[in-house]
Amino acid sequence: MTDDPALWSAIVIGALGTFVWRFLGVTIASRVRADSPLFVWIGCVAYAMVAGLMARVLLMPGGDIDLVSMGWRAAAFLVGFVTWFLTRKSVPLGLLGGVGAYAGIVAAGL
Template identity: 30%
Template sequence: MSDWAYSNVVPWWPYVFILLGGWLPTDMWRYLGVVSASRIDETGEAAAIARTIATSLVAAVIAQLVFYPSGALADIPTVVRVAALGAGFTAFQLSRRRILVGILAAELVIGGWALVIGLG
Protein backbone atom coordinates (compact mmCIF):
# COMPACT_ATOMS: atom_id res chain seq x y z
CA MET A 1 0.00 0.00 0.00
CA SER A 2 1.35 3.39 -0.97
CA ASP A 3 1.80 6.31 1.39
CA TRP A 4 0.94 8.64 -1.44
CA ALA A 5 -1.82 11.07 -0.56
CA TYR A 6 -2.61 14.47 -1.97
CA SER A 7 -2.03 16.07 1.42
CA ASN A 8 1.48 14.54 1.54
CA VAL A 9 2.38 15.89 -1.90
CA VAL A 10 0.75 19.31 -1.49
CA PRO A 11 0.45 19.94 2.26
CA TRP A 12 -1.01 23.43 1.85
CA TRP A 13 -4.11 22.37 -0.15
CA PRO A 14 -6.54 22.67 2.82
CA TYR A 15 -5.61 26.34 3.15
CA VAL A 16 -6.25 26.94 -0.53
CA PHE A 17 -9.58 25.15 -0.21
CA ILE A 18 -10.55 27.34 2.76
CA LEU A 19 -9.50 30.43 0.83
CA LEU A 20 -11.39 29.53 -2.33
CA GLY A 21 -14.38 27.85 -0.72
CA GLY A 22 -14.91 30.08 2.29
CA TRP A 23 -13.30 33.46 2.21
CA LEU A 24 -13.53 34.35 -1.48
CA PRO A 25 -17.29 33.78 -1.99
CA THR A 26 -18.11 35.51 1.29
CA ASP A 27 -15.99 38.55 0.63
CA MET A 28 -17.15 38.73 -2.99
CA TRP A 29 -20.72 39.31 -1.78
CA ARG A 30 -19.52 41.79 0.85
CA TYR A 31 -17.65 43.83 -1.74
CA LEU A 32 -20.63 43.74 -4.10
CA GLY A 33 -22.80 44.93 -1.22
CA VAL A 34 -20.50 47.85 -0.47
CA VAL A 35 -20.37 48.86 -4.14
CA SER A 36 -24.14 48.66 -4.61
CA ALA A 37 -25.18 49.99 -1.17
CA SER A 38 -25.34 53.60 -2.29
CA ARG A 39 -27.91 52.67 -4.93
CA ILE A 40 -30.27 50.79 -2.58
CA ASP A 41 -33.13 52.62 -0.91
CA GLU A 42 -33.22 51.59 2.78
CA THR A 43 -36.92 52.34 3.02
CA GLY A 44 -37.78 50.55 -0.21
CA GLU A 45 -39.71 47.33 -0.63
CA ALA A 46 -36.63 45.29 -1.62
CA ALA A 47 -34.81 46.27 1.58
CA ALA A 48 -37.89 45.43 3.66
CA ILE A 49 -38.13 42.00 2.03
CA ALA A 50 -34.40 41.37 2.62
CA ARG A 51 -34.75 42.32 6.32
CA THR A 52 -37.81 40.10 6.65
CA ILE A 53 -36.01 37.11 5.14
CA ALA A 54 -32.90 37.67 7.26
CA THR A 55 -34.97 37.98 10.44
CA SER A 56 -36.96 34.85 9.64
CA LEU A 57 -33.77 32.87 9.01
CA VAL A 58 -32.36 33.93 12.38
CA ALA A 59 -35.67 33.02 14.07
CA ALA A 60 -35.62 29.61 12.37
CA VAL A 61 -32.08 28.90 13.57
CA ILE A 62 -32.99 29.90 17.13
CA ALA A 63 -36.13 27.73 17.03
CA GLN A 64 -34.11 24.78 15.78
CA LEU A 65 -31.56 25.24 18.57
CA VAL A 66 -34.31 25.43 21.20
CA PHE A 67 -36.71 22.72 19.99
CA TYR A 68 -34.47 20.34 17.98
CA PRO A 69 -30.98 20.70 19.50
CA SER A 70 -27.99 18.49 18.87
CA GLY A 71 -24.86 17.77 20.83
CA ALA A 72 -24.56 18.94 24.41
CA LEU A 73 -27.54 21.27 24.04
CA ALA A 74 -29.77 18.20 23.58
CA ASP A 75 -28.95 17.15 27.17
CA ILE A 76 -30.63 20.29 28.52
CA PRO A 77 -34.39 19.84 29.08
CA THR A 78 -36.69 21.71 26.71
CA VAL A 79 -38.26 23.69 29.54
CA VAL A 80 -34.83 25.06 30.51
CA ARG A 81 -34.02 25.97 26.90
CA VAL A 82 -37.38 27.74 26.52
CA ALA A 83 -36.87 29.55 29.85
CA ALA A 84 -33.41 30.67 28.69
CA LEU A 85 -34.91 31.94 25.43
CA GLY A 86 -37.59 33.87 27.33
CA ALA A 87 -35.11 35.32 29.82
CA GLY A 88 -32.74 36.32 27.05
CA PHE A 89 -35.45 38.01 25.02
CA THR A 90 -36.85 39.82 28.06
CA ALA A 91 -33.41 41.06 29.09
CA PHE A 92 -32.72 42.13 25.51
CA GLN A 93 -35.91 44.22 25.42
CA LEU A 94 -35.45 45.70 28.89
CA SER A 95 -31.84 46.68 28.19
CA ARG A 96 -32.80 48.78 25.16
CA ARG A 97 -31.97 45.98 22.73
CA ARG A 98 -28.44 45.15 23.84
CA ILE A 99 -27.60 41.73 22.43
CA LEU A 100 -24.88 40.94 24.96
CA VAL A 101 -27.31 41.47 27.86
CA GLY A 102 -29.79 39.04 26.29
CA ILE A 103 -27.11 36.43 25.71
CA LEU A 104 -25.82 36.73 29.26
CA ALA A 105 -29.33 36.38 30.71
CA ALA A 106 -29.96 33.22 28.69
CA GLU A 107 -26.61 31.79 29.72
CA LEU A 108 -27.35 32.54 33.37
CA VAL A 109 -30.52 30.46 33.13
CA ILE A 110 -28.67 27.51 31.59
CA GLY A 111 -25.73 27.96 33.95
CA GLY A 112 -28.08 28.09 36.94
CA TRP A 113 -29.73 24.88 35.80
CA ALA A 114 -26.31 23.24 35.44
CA LEU A 115 -25.36 24.29 38.99
CA VAL A 116 -28.63 22.97 40.41
CA ILE A 117 -28.17 19.52 38.91
CA GLY A 118 -24.45 19.47 39.69
CA LEU A 119 -22.88 19.82 36.24
CA GLY A 120 -21.00 22.99 37.04
Protein backbone atom coordinates in the same frame (compact mmCIF):
# COMPACT_ATOMS: atom_id res chain seq x y z
CA MET B 1 3.29 25.82 9.04
CA THR B 2 1.88 23.18 6.73
CA ASP B 3 2.63 22.86 3.04
CA ASP B 4 -0.64 21.06 2.26
CA PRO B 5 -1.95 22.58 -1.01
CA ALA B 6 -5.51 21.40 -0.31
CA LEU B 7 -5.57 23.36 2.96
CA TRP B 8 -4.24 26.52 1.32
CA SER B 9 -6.70 26.12 -1.56
CA ALA B 10 -9.60 25.86 0.91
CA ILE B 11 -8.40 28.97 2.76
CA VAL B 12 -8.02 31.00 -0.44
CA ILE B 13 -11.38 29.87 -1.86
CA GLY B 14 -13.12 30.59 1.47
CA ALA B 15 -11.54 34.04 1.68
CA LEU B 16 -12.47 34.86 -1.91
CA GLY B 17 -16.04 33.73 -1.34
CA THR B 18 -16.32 35.96 1.69
CA PHE B 19 -14.61 39.03 0.26
CA VAL B 20 -16.47 38.94 -3.07
CA TRP B 21 -19.79 39.31 -1.28
CA ARG B 22 -18.41 41.99 1.03
CA PHE B 23 -17.06 43.93 -1.95
CA LEU B 24 -20.40 43.70 -3.72
CA GLY B 25 -22.18 44.84 -0.56
CA VAL B 26 -19.96 47.89 -0.18
CA THR B 27 -20.29 48.70 -3.87
CA ILE B 28 -24.08 48.42 -3.95
CA ALA B 29 -24.82 49.85 -0.47
CA SER B 30 -24.80 53.46 -1.59
CA ARG B 31 -27.43 52.72 -4.25
CA VAL B 32 -29.91 50.87 -2.04
CA ARG B 33 -32.61 52.76 -0.15
CA ALA B 34 -33.01 51.35 3.36
CA ASP B 35 -36.78 51.87 3.20
CA SER B 36 -37.26 50.17 -0.18
CA PRO B 37 -39.70 47.22 -0.28
CA LEU B 38 -36.92 44.80 -1.29
CA PHE B 39 -34.71 45.87 1.61
CA VAL B 40 -37.61 45.59 4.08
CA TRP B 41 -38.40 42.10 2.72
CA ILE B 42 -34.78 41.00 3.10
CA GLY B 43 -34.82 42.22 6.70
CA CYS B 44 -38.02 40.27 7.38
CA VAL B 45 -36.54 37.11 5.89
CA ALA B 46 -33.41 37.51 8.03
CA TYR B 47 -35.48 37.88 11.20
CA ALA B 48 -37.61 34.88 10.22
CA MET B 49 -34.51 32.74 9.74
CA VAL B 50 -33.17 33.72 13.17
CA ALA B 51 -36.57 32.99 14.77
CA GLY B 52 -36.73 29.62 13.01
CA LEU B 53 -33.26 28.70 14.21
CA MET B 54 -34.12 29.70 17.78
CA ALA B 55 -37.31 27.64 17.65
CA ARG B 56 -35.42 24.64 16.30
CA VAL B 57 -32.75 24.83 19.00
CA LEU B 58 -35.43 25.25 21.66
CA LEU B 59 -37.85 22.55 20.48
CA MET B 60 -35.66 20.06 18.56
CA PRO B 61 -32.12 20.38 19.89
CA GLY B 62 -29.26 18.24 18.73
CA GLY B 63 -26.04 17.23 20.39
CA ASP B 64 -25.25 18.37 23.91
CA ILE B 65 -28.11 20.88 24.01
CA ASP B 66 -30.48 17.92 24.15
CA LEU B 67 -29.04 17.01 27.57
CA VAL B 68 -30.71 20.06 29.14
CA SER B 69 -34.44 19.78 29.79
CA MET B 70 -36.97 21.75 27.77
CA GLY B 71 -37.91 23.82 30.81
CA TRP B 72 -34.36 25.03 31.37
CA ARG B 73 -33.87 25.74 27.65
CA ALA B 74 -37.08 27.78 27.70
CA ALA B 75 -35.89 29.65 30.82
CA ALA B 76 -32.61 30.59 29.09
CA PHE B 77 -34.58 31.69 26.02
CA LEU B 78 -36.83 33.88 28.17
CA VAL B 79 -33.80 35.46 29.87
CA GLY B 80 -32.42 36.28 26.42
CA PHE B 81 -35.76 37.66 25.25
CA VAL B 82 -36.22 39.84 28.33
CA THR B 83 -32.62 41.06 28.03
CA TRP B 84 -33.22 41.90 24.37
CA PHE B 85 -36.40 43.79 25.21
CA LEU B 86 -34.94 45.72 28.16
CA THR B 87 -31.84 46.77 26.18
CA ARG B 88 -33.94 48.49 23.50
CA LYS B 89 -33.93 45.41 21.26
CA SER B 90 -30.17 44.97 21.15
CA VAL B 91 -29.58 41.63 19.45
CA PRO B 92 -25.99 41.18 20.74
CA LEU B 93 -27.02 41.88 24.35
CA GLY B 94 -30.08 39.64 24.07
CA LEU B 95 -27.91 36.87 22.68
CA LEU B 96 -25.37 37.40 25.44
CA GLY B 97 -28.13 37.20 28.05
CA GLY B 98 -29.60 33.99 26.66
CA VAL B 99 -26.26 32.27 26.10
CA GLY B 100 -25.07 33.41 29.52
CA ALA B 101 -28.20 32.01 31.17
CA TYR B 102 -27.78 28.72 29.31
CA ALA B 103 -24.10 28.52 30.29
CA GLY B 104 -25.06 29.14 33.91
CA ILE B 105 -27.66 26.37 33.76
CA VAL B 106 -25.14 23.93 32.28
CA ALA B 107 -22.46 24.96 34.80
CA ALA B 108 -24.92 24.40 37.65
CA GLY B 109 -25.63 20.91 36.33
CA LEU B 110 -29.37 21.46 36.03
